[in-house]
Amino acid sequence: xxxxxxxxxxQAAPVTTNxxxxxxxxxxxxxxxxxxLLFPVLLVAIFYFLLIxxxxxxxxKRQEMLKQLAKGDKVLTRGGxxxxxxxxxxxxxxxxxxxxxxxxxxxxxxxxxxxxxxxxEAKSAGAEAPKTKASPKK
Numbered sequence: 001x002x003x004x005x006x007x008x009x010x011q012a013a014p015v016t017t018n019x020x021x022x023x024x025x026x027x028x029x030x031x032x033x034x035x036x037l038l039f040p041v042l043l044v045a046i047f048y049f050l051l052i053x054x055x056x057x058x059x060x061k062r063q064e065m066l067k068q069l070a071k072g073d074k075v076l077t078r079g080g081x082x083x084x085x086x087x088x089x090x091x092x093x094x095x096x097x098x099x100x101x102x103x104x105x106x107x108x109x110x111x112x113x114x115x116x117x118x119x120x121e122a123k124s125a126g127a128e129a130p131k132t133k134a135s136p137k138k
Contacts, residue, residue, distance in 0.1 A: 065115050069095060076114040077107055 069075075073085045075097060083097035086104060093109050 066109050066112060069109060069112065069115060073115050074117070075112050076117055078111050078113045081105075081107075 067090075069085060069088050069090075071085055071087060074082070075085055075095070076082055077097070081097070081099055083099040083105070085095050086098045087096035088109070089095075090109070094106050095109050095112060096104050096106050098104050
């Protein structure tokens with residue numbers, strides 16, 4: 001029996017833990033490490049150009065609008081209050097807004113959503129322009 005075992009051992013193929021690829025197709029199937037990094041980098045770039053950058057531009061435009069806030073501007077606050085600016089204290093960050101006859105409120109300049117908004121801008125902000133009273137006919 002020992003001869004049979006010896007013959008069997010000589011006929012068995014050697015076992016390797018990491019066999020080399022046998023054809024070019026097998027070696028092409030393994031992706032390179034750079035390929036696995038490409039997808040996350042591409043995803044970050046898409047998020048930046050579609051979400052982050054437009055928001056930064058919009059906020060920069062809003063900050064410029066608030067810096068140019070002046071007396072007589074019609075404004076819409078984030079709370080939905082329409083009014084006319086009667087005073088601005090930029091150093092304190094406060095605007096005095098007239099919302100009705102003999103009614104003035106102080107609001108934070110950052111709480112102003114739109115300055116001199118068109119009806120379309122007001123609707124996109126979620127508010128409707130105040131309805132003006134019709135003048136009495138004589």
